[in-house]
Amino acid sequence: MSASQKQLFGLFAHPVGHSLSPVMHNRAFQALGLPFYYHPFDIPPERLPEAVAGLKALGIRGINVTIPHKENIVPLLDELDPEAEAIGAVNTVVLSETGRLVGYNTDGAGYVQSLLSETGINLKETNVLLLGAGGAAKAIAVYLIKHGCASLTIANRTEHKAETLAHHVQRYAAQSHDGKGSSSPVRINVHSWSQLDRDGVKAYQLIINTTPVGMWPNVGHVPLELKELSPGTIVSDIVYNPLQTAFLKAAEQRGAQVHQGLGMFIFQGALAFKLFTGYEAPLEVMRKVVEDQLNLSSSQGK
Template sequence: MKESKLFGIYAHPVHHSMSPLMHNTAFSYLELPYYYQAFDIPPEAIEQAIEAMRLLHIGGVNVSIPLKEKVLPLLDEVDAEARLIGAVNTIVREENGLLKGYNTDGAGYVQSLIAETGIVLSSTTALILGAGGAAKGIAVYLLKQGCSRIFVSNRNQEKAIELVRQLEAYIAENTLLGKVEALPWESVEEKLPAFSLLINTTPVGMWPKVEETPIQLELLAPNTIVSDIVYNPLKTAFLAEAERRGAKIHTGLGMFIYQGALAFELFTGQKAPIKQMKEAVLNHLQQGG
């Protein structure tokens, strides 16, 4: 019989997270004696939270806003791709007790984007709103999958410029063909017709402030694919407005499920029951959760 283990999520705030529902559903379905708990960890307490993983023998945690970049220097080892991205969303306690960081955000996002929209990335010009950990992971995987051009915009322009520098270095090191560029936040709305893919990686519109949107969409071109990584609510105000303007929308649920499934497999070494995980989250969201 397997040893009981505790897993969890570190985020701030964390009460909205459906990671416990998703992972506990998977544990139950596979009859694993594991439990997944949400932990509200303010940024100033992240060092103590990582130490708690060691002291309490926590098997692994997911890491969300605003901690994905702050945990890097606190870990014993960081996967090469997570180090490149500069953000960790999954920490695993290895058998030797060391803590290793991974990033499953980008892979989960691109898998769901292609599956749900049929997008051809080689002919796509993308605009990413935000320049944090999720934006980095998504941008790296878009480039890996052949996205031709990516623009990055952030309210703090310096963060967007820094992300572009990192992506340019990645392109050069891996002889990729994509191009990246920073776009000033105040120019985004007037430039919308130039983009075939628009991605919101900011938390704007997340429950409970569901009426908020990151930008206005008056100039959005019809048939643009508009994506939002926020998954609660399932259809954000941003996506609802995009849909009204003729866009094809891609919700954050797919990314959430797929990145969670990849994390689950790192935690357990077993294939994730994706169907059951998705059904549990979708049912909860449809019931107003």
């Protein structure tokens, strides 16, 4: 893609008003002197097929995809990157030079990059509890397996979705272990919410909220009541608005190390930016504009 050509990019979400992707990408375009623009599109689920068809007609070069479209968009695309195919969810779509819509997923890579750089965790010695079973959970689960966590337990309010995700991850783990379909050394389990309420979370060294619970404007909500934690537990939340969710505040009060969602948001955005433009993303510019926006929202009581 020529950097001198005006190009339109965007975000498909519903609702879309809370997202800081537009301000982050537009500031990054400005920093590199690119004549591109990133626009938020509020797309109700029933209009998603029309919206995807419109990408080609309008010549929109790329979009990010978030709640609730990450899985439903998959069959509407022409092609999937192998990683997105393994995950079964897409957060980035690029209109190729040949006119094909290609789906990618940068969520898992962005999350693990952030987790490792900000916490120093050794995933090979870590029993992980994953809360949620949506598109972001799929991406993160695949990357946790890729990096060899000791065990992965998936819990979701709808237990069937957790079981479906567990089967998906088990297939990926078996295929990636040695390429011959042998069983994986990573233990993958499913827990019901009632089991978590009964047994607690002491067995886990890393607890990750991948649900939107606690996202602005419902900032007082938590996905799970944390009771007793093991010493050194890391509690992570992929929600980045607000930066310090009620879930992370509760974890900190119980002595946990907390990992905020901002890093994942920046890293997955940077990976998407490179797919969109071919250029390395200006990470610090992106981080600063998002932090400034979050601080502004906080000062205004949002």
